[in-house]
Amino acid sequence: MAPTTQPSTAEIGAAIRARRLELGLTIEQAAASAGVGSESWRRYEQGKAIRRDKVRGLCRVLRWANLPASDGEAAARTPRADPNWDAATEWAGFSTAVAARHGEARARAFELGFQLVVAEQLEHDLEALRERPRGSHLGELSESWLANWLPERFVTHYEYELLYRLRAASLRIADRLASRTSQLTRCPAEALMLYVIVEDGAGEVNREVDYLDWMRELIDEDLDAVRTLFDRTVDIPVDHPWHYKNWFEIKE
Incomplete structure (x- = not known):
C-alpha cells in the first residue's frame, strides 16, 4: 500500500x-x-x-501542479495560471461539446478530473514506472497519487502496461463523451476511469453539487459494480468480470 x-x-x-x-x-x-x-x-x-x-x-x-523538490527548487514546477480553471485549455473544445449536452458544471468537472487523474497523476506514475525495473507497480512508488484513487485491492498489479491501457481507456471515454456516442463505456476499465475522473473533478469544481445522478446516468448499472471494487468486505475472484484481469474485456 x-x-x-x-x-x-x-x-x-x-x-x-x-x-x-x-x-x-x-x-x-x-x-x-x-x-x-x-x-x-x-x-x-x-x-x-x-x-x-x-x-x-x-x-x-x-496554483501548483505538484509539490516542490526538497532541494529548494521553486515549488511550482508547472504553476497553474488559473485557480478556477476558467481559462482556455487544450480541452476547451471538448468541454464546450460536453457542456452543450450535460451542462457547464458537469463539463468542467470532467475536464478538471481528466486533467488531474489522467494528464497529471497517470502520466506522473507512468513516467516513474518507466524508470524502474520491469514488473514494478504503484505500491512500490513513494509518490503515487493514482494509487489512492484506484481500487486498493489490486495495487500490486498496477504495472506500466496496465496503466498505459487505463490511459487509452480514458482517452476513448473523452472522445465518446464529446461525440455524444450512446454507449459511453464498453468495458470495466472505461467505467472505472470515468467514475474516478468524475469523482475527482466534481469534488474540486463544486463540493456542494451532487454528481451521483450524472454518474448513474453515465455508467448506469456499472456504478454499483465500480463501487464494489472499493469495498474491502467483498471478495472478487479471478473469474469475476470486475477482477482487474478482466477490466478490458468488451461487454456483450
Missing part, C-alpha cells in the same frame, strides 16, 4: 509559506480553500509531513 503521508522538509514548508504570501492569502483562507484545518496548514509551513489525500487540495490553492 502506498504511504498515507507525503514527506516534507523545512525548505518545502518555506516554499509553501512564500507562495501563500505571494498570493495574498492568510493561513485561514488557504486552509479553508484546501479543506484542511489552520493548524494543519501551519504544520505544512513548518515542513511537517502532509497527508496524501490533502496534497491535491494544497497544490490547487497554491
Whole structure:
C-alpha cells in the first residue's frame, strides 16, 4: 500500500509559506480553500509531513501542479495560471461539446478530473514506472497519487502496461463523451476511469453539487459494480468480470 503521508522538509514548508504570501492569502483562507484545518496548514509551513489525500487540495490553492523538490527548487514546477480553471485549455473544445449536452458544471468537472487523474497523476506514475525495473507497480512508488484513487485491492498489479491501457481507456471515454456516442463505456476499465475522473473533478469544481445522478446516468448499472471494487468486505475472484484481469474485456 502506498504511504498515507507525503514527506516534507523545512525548505518545502518555506516554499509553501512564500507562495501563500505571494498570493495574498492568510493561513485561514488557504486552509479553508484546501479543506484542511489552520493548524494543519501551519504544520505544512513548518515542513511537517502532509497527508496524501490533502496534497491535491494544497497544490490547487497554491496554483501548483505538484509539490516542490526538497532541494529548494521553486515549488511550482508547472504553476497553474488559473485557480478556477476558467481559462482556455487544450480541452476547451471538448468541454464546450460536453457542456452543450450535460451542462457547464458537469463539463468542467470532467475536464478538471481528466486533467488531474489522467494528464497529471497517470502520466506522473507512468513516467516513474518507466524508470524502474520491469514488473514494478504503484505500491512500490513513494509518490503515487493514482494509487489512492484506484481500487486498493489490486495495487500490486498496477504495472506500466496496465496503466498505459487505463490511459487509452480514458482517452476513448473523452472522445465518446464529446461525440455524444450512446454507449459511453464498453468495458470495466472505461467505467472505472470515468467514475474516478468524475469523482475527482466534481469534488474540486463544486463540493456542494451532487454528481451521483450524472454518474448513474453515465455508467448506469456499472456504478454499483465500480463501487464494489472499493469495498474491502467483498471478495472478487479471478473469474469475476470486475477482477482487474478482466477490466478490458468488451461487454456483450
